[in-house]
Amino acid sequence: MNESFTDEALRANIYEGKRISPDQGLRLFEWDIIELGQAADYRRKIAFPEENVGFIIDRIINYSNICEAKCAFCAYHAHAGRVDPYELSMDEICQKTEELIQGRGTQVMLQGGLHPDHTLDTYLTMVKTLRERFPDIYLHSFSPAELTHIACKSDLSLDEVVQSLKDAGLNSVPGASDLLVDRIRNAVSPKKCTREQWCEVMQTLFRHNMTSTATMTYGMGETLRERIAHLEVIREVQDSTGILKAFIPWSFSPARTRLEHISPATGMDYLRMVAIARIFLDNITFIQAGWLTEGTKLAQVALTMGANDMGGVLTEEVVVKATGIETQITMTGMTDLIRDAGKTPVQRDSQYREIRRFT
Numbered sequence: 605m606n607e608s609f610t611d612e613a614l615r616a617n618i619y620e621g622k623r624i625s626p627d628q629g630l631r632l633f634e635w636d637i638i639e640l641g642q643a644a645d646y647r648r649k650i651a652f653p654e655e656n657v658g659f660i661i662d663r664i665i666n667y668s669n670i671c672e673a674k675c676a677f678c679a680y681h682a683h684a685g686r687v688d689p690y691e692l693s694m695d696e697i698c699q700k701t702e703e704l705i706q707g708r709g710t711q712v713m714l715q716g717g718l719h720p721d722h723t724l725d726t727y728l729t730m731v732k733t734l735r736e737r738f739p740d741i742y743l744h745s746f747s748p749a750e751l752t753h754i755a756c757k758s759d760l761s762l763d764e765v766v767q768s769l770k771d772a773g774l775n776s777v778p779g780a781s782d783l784l785v786d787r788i789r790n791a792v793s794p795k796k797c798t799r800e801q802w803c804e805v806m807q808t809l810f811r812h813n814m815t816s817t818a819t820m821t822y823g824m825g826e827t828l829r830e831r832i833a834h835l836e837v838i839r840e841v842q843d844s845t846g847i848l849k850a851f852i853p854w855s856f857s858p859a860r861t862r863l864e865h866i867s868p869a870t871g872m873d874y875l876r877m878v879a880i881a882r883i884f885l886d887n888i889t890f891i892q893a894g895w896l897t898e899g900t901k902l903a904q905v906a907l908t909m910g911a912n913d914m915g916g917v918l919t920e921e922v923v924v925k926a927t928g929i930e931t932q933i934t935m936t937g938m939t940d941l942i943r944d945a946g947k948t949p950v951q952r953d954s955q956y957r958e959i960r961r962f963t
């Protein structure tokens with residue numbers, strides 16, 4: 605359906621703080637980048653008037669790369685042949701958590717593939733062990749795909765899985781969403797959770813009073829309308845649950861994957877995506893600048909075009925690294941980057957509350 609509207613009306617909607625339609629979102633891809641960036645920054649100020657930019661000290665612990673989903677866009681799973689198959693022992697997971705705490709880190713993201721032999725008990729053991737040994741660490745872990753996978757493997761409902769993990773000490777679940785468009789999911793990740801299942805996981809987390817985030821991996825052969833369709837799913841889920849603490853768009857890194865023939869999205873494309881997400885997602889406060897995939901310099905620019913968070917100073921990341929991208933930044937590097945963008949760096953916790961301000 606193509607709705608009729610003028611750019612004047614669209615501008616008025618944006619600057620009056622009103623919700624824009626999917627057709628209007630699509631139209632923004634044609635706007636001059638400077639005007640789009642300014643409009644997004646205006647909407648960022650409505651959602652978050654402060655000039656602080658937060659970051660968290662966290663560590664992604666990829667406990668195993670053995671995965672039966674074998675997504676075409678993933679260089680990390682063992683079958684891709686880029687990283688040897690492995691499984692971390694519980695001692696190794698604890699050692700990595702200990703190192704994070706020594707570095708003043710506050711959050712662990714346990715993430716793995718869809719392991720053929722893992723059941724709910726495997727997950728409960730990880731969560732319970734970390735909770736007992738590190739009672740103060742925040743566990744923002746697993747993914748909607750892992751939750752639907754273990755529910756299926758263990759013959760349990762999602763409610764039972766989420767409640768058990770919560771009781772064991774899990775705090776929240778990152779909402780790794782890829783692209784919530786059936787055509788693309790069927791083509792690149794047919795064995796991963798479907799769009800409907802992703803939404804079901806979010807509704808389940810909501811029922812259990814747990815929060816999440818939403819991501820977007822674009823540049824996998826989708827149309828611009830399909831990108832807006834993804835944002836529509838996120839906006840609807842947030843309308844009905846309010847559990848999404850942040851939205852994190854990043855471009856697909858094709859190197860070393862089965863989709864290597866696809867040209868990577870450009871920097872301008874990334875800035876447009878951040879800005880459009882900020883304007884379209886009027887119900888999400890934090891939009892993260894994806895320095896991990898886009899590089900620190902582009903992430904800095906994104907802070908002036910709608911983004912207001914830098915995500916994690918990751919002490920370890922291996923999934924994006926498998927595509928050949930360097931994925932390290934120090935805390936000083938992060939605070940310098942934020943300051944240089946004219947913002948005040950703030951170390952935050954997992955609920956986006958300030959821990960320490962760098963003036």
Ligand code: SF4
Binds near residue numbers: 680
């Ligand atoms: S993206 Fe996740 S689910 Fe897909 S193959 Fe990689 S590890 Fe497995």
